[in-house]
Amino acid sequence: MTDEQALLARARSLDPEALAELHERYYRMLYFYVLGRVGERMAAEDLTAEVFTRLLEAFHRGRGPERHLAAWLFRTADHLVADHHRARYRRPEIALEEAWAAAREEDRSDVVVQERVREALEHLTPDQRAVILMRFWMDLPLAQIARELGKSVGAVKLLQHRALAALAKRLQDLRSDHGAA
Numbered sequence: 620m621t622d623e624q625a626l627l628a629r630a631r632s633l634d635p636e637a638l639a640e641l642h643e644r645y646y647r648m649l650y651f652y653v654l655g656r657v658g659e660r661m662a663a664e665d666l667t668a669e670v671f672t673r674l675l676e677a678f679h680r681g682r683g684p685e686r687h688l689a690a691w692l693f694r695t696a697d698h699l700v701a702d703h704h705r706a707r708y709r710r711p712e713i714a715l716e717e718a719w720a721a722a723r724e725e726d727r728s729d730v731v732v733q734e735r736v737r738e739a740l741e742h743l744t745p746d747q748r749a750v751i752l753m754r755f756w757m758d759l760p761l762a763q764i765a766r767e768l769g770k771s772v773g774a775v776k777l778l779q780h781r782a783l784a785a786l787a788k789r790l791q792d793l794r795s796d797h798g799a800a
Contacts, residue, residue: 627688631678638678641688642671648757648767649692652749655756656700658737666699687769697745704741739789747782750775 629637649670654663673695677683684691740748749768753759761779765772 623688624686627684627686631683631685633678638675641674645689645692646671648689648753648759649696651757652693652752653696653700655752656696656737656740656748657703658733662703666696666703669699670695689767690769693749693768694745697748735790735793736786739786739793742789743782743785746770747778747785750778751782751786754779 626637626640630641646667650663650667653666653670654660657663657666670692674683674692740751743751746768750764753764753767754761759767761772761775765775768775770778
């Protein structure tokens, strides 16, 4: 049994020290992943906290991951981010106010580029999105990404290659649809 598996087993039995260590180990990585998806610090903090709340609830029910904790955390984050985006689309007046506030804070062209990249990321598979954000946003090495996602380095390289190709195509399509920025 690896140290990671032993730590996860202790956390599943609700050992407070193990739970604290898991939080310490994964919070920052998960937070930046979520921030890259939602683009708002407060929302990223709330969603990241909710991921850990759901992990704790799963452990209380005798469920949750038995292996590959990072994959479980990122999958849960993906679901929460999707819910977050759906909720924003149901409240367009709030989304519009936030967009105007962001436009005042930053150069308009930067906002457009960020929105296009965010939109393009949403069209990737969850695994592709995780690899791209972990590799380029968080600057993690391929071997660590492979460990975190429970995949081989070769599988991560393939995911990265396919994700970059899909992003390039999607960004080109968005550029054509909206005109050059």
